[in-house]
Amino acid sequence: MLDVTHDEWLRRAKALEVSGAHHIDGADEPGSGASYAAVSPRDGQVLAQVADGCAAEVDAAVAAARRAFDSGPWPRLAPAERGGVLVRIAELLEERREELALAVSLEMGKPITDAYGIELRAVINTFRWYGQLADKLTDESPRSAPDTLALVTREPAGVVGAVVPWNFPLTLAGWKVAPALAAGCTVVLKPSENSPLSALLLGRIATEAGLPPGVLNVVNGDGPTAGQALGLHPDVDVLAFTGSTAVGRHFLRYAADSNLKRVRLELGGKSPNIILPDAPDLEQAAATAAWGIFFNQGEMCTAPSRLLVHSSIAEQVTEAVVRRARELRVGDPLDPATEMGALVGEGHLERVQDHIGAGLAEGARLRTGGSRTLESTGGSYLQPTVFDEVAPGMRLAREEIFGPVLSVLTFDDLEEAVRLANATEYGLAAALWTSDLSTAHRVSRALKAGTVWVNCYEEGDLTVPFGGMKQSGNGRDKSAHAIEKYTELKTTWIQL
Known part of the structure; x- marks a missing residue:
């Protein structure tokens, strides 16, 4: 830098x-x-x-x-x-x-x-x-x-x-x-x-x-x-x-x-981030979950806004994410020490706050954040926010928020995790944390998403395509496949 x-x-x-x-x-x-x-x-x-x-x-x-x-x-x-x-x-x-x-x-x-x-x-x-x-x-x-x-x-x-x-x-x-x-x-x-x-x-x-x-x-x-x-x-x-x-x-x-x-x-997206008990490093998985949802103020279509955690490790992982959220430095975007800046504007800040209010009204538990901050600056800042006890039918779990708001849901077995992950109209991205190679392959195939990350999040380069399934869209950006959007195939048949 x-x-x-x-x-x-x-x-x-x-x-x-x-x-x-x-x-x-x-x-x-x-x-x-x-x-x-x-x-x-x-x-x-x-x-x-x-x-x-x-x-x-x-x-x-x-x-x-x-x-x-x-x-x-x-x-x-x-x-x-x-x-x-x-x-x-x-x-x-x-x-x-x-x-x-x-x-x-x-x-x-x-x-x-x-x-x-x-x-x-x-x-x-x-x-x-x-x-x-x-x-x-x-x-x-x-x-x-x-x-x-x-x-x-x-x-x-x-x-x-x-x-x-x-x-x-x-x-x-x-x-x-x-x-x-x-x-x-x-x-x-x-x-x-x-x-x-x-x-x-x-x-x-x-x-x-x-x-x-x-x-x-x-x-x-x-x-x-x-x-x-x-x-x-x-x-x-x-x-x-x-x-x-x-x-x-x-x-x-x-x-x-x-x-x-x-x-x-x-x-849009409502990307699931699945953490299994056999994740290679639970602390790293939790840290990445926090980074993923708070990076760019959560204003990402691929943001891992649904954290799906096995019930046996749910509190351990959630507490680690909450701790990281509380440590995150929210401040002036021009300060090199700032980790999370301002949301794009007052109107968007109000929309994100409306989702937070809906989460509270529907019975989700607010673990940290949820409020506007740094209001004296005149800017549009929001605290990093984490909810748990989120039910699949809540707005927090269904609607794209496009802000620094994480919803934690729990599951008891792999089939339930996949079912919860796919229970969305979106299909842009997903992630899975596991040490089992067979599980990684089977679940990756079962997830309805254009990109699936295993034991990481938001990784990749220009050699791989990016785009979604279902109501996350069609076509692909990045890679040589992106050229397909901007060309027409023409057949020329020549009789010799």
Whole structure:
């Protein structure tokens, strides 16, 4: 981690200036003149005035992307040339890593150590990885009759609309934008209205790195306006979205009501974390359970928000998690010593508090936390919260909270654990802690989740795909499989 003090980050925060203009066709555009204030959840202060996009700005961005795809050089470049630009984007992101980390920390409340050490590392690696992959993708030539030649090629799908959330504003943008660009597509990126500044910086850096005008456009705005306009736009060929299941349904409707564009969704989660008595190290399992739910303020779709513990070890594990929650340092995101920062805003804080109130009303036992903290700062801070005696039918066990709230449920045998784990509409991720190899394989296969971790949590790299089952969505980010979202298979049959 960069050796920068709290005082130095505070000084840099005061000096940070990021234009809130849209980035369309390789240039900043003020749009219609309407704007909104980007407010930091750290202290409630205004960071910038951001251009508020409407259908007109979306139309302009899509038109630029369409021109760049239909008649511009990007789809026609040799894959190695496209890859070189992506690698250059990664290099410029590295050069401006501190500025980007500061923007992320200020706009969504992430601790600066995580913004710099995790978020920026992820997005830099993503652009570099897809840049290096770009010229290594192969087409097919199936064996056919002797007097024919069959070719199966992957063609870039066209204009991609990418709508990303605020919790990992650069990582998730990178997971969409980098493979789409590597495939030869052009992109209109709509960041969350809560985290526009880092995405705007990304768009400008991409242009500076040599991306032709119109290939990556960034349009600000809220979901019901800019997001809907992008989802309904007849010139968008693919829509890639990460966010809530409720909003994912809207994008499917937009596709049905417009041009039947392909919609790829990575949606919510209510991930189970199963700890068996034969876990290799119960203290490590408990520490990881606590880290997983409180990392990024619990604002993760993969957060292990349901801790399923065998009844024989439930109190031991729960007490260890509670102890860690009480030790966790909640504070200013710009303080390098802070372990948990601010929730993204007042509205979200209120929604999380509503879930806590529901848990109390339904009879769950509050073991620690549950209250707002650091209110005098003007920021949106919440204590790390742990409930036990949670029943499967409670809201705490069923609904995605997207905050630092852990629900502990117990089971008596493996079949019950699997049944509880799968008793959710979601299927994004799951984890299992056991020393038995057979159990690890059998339970991993039985869990309905796109990713299953064994004796760890949130591990992996760009070589493996990420995405969900059931109402956690479809399609995959990361890995070479992500290219599939942004290409069309074309068969060419040649009679010799």
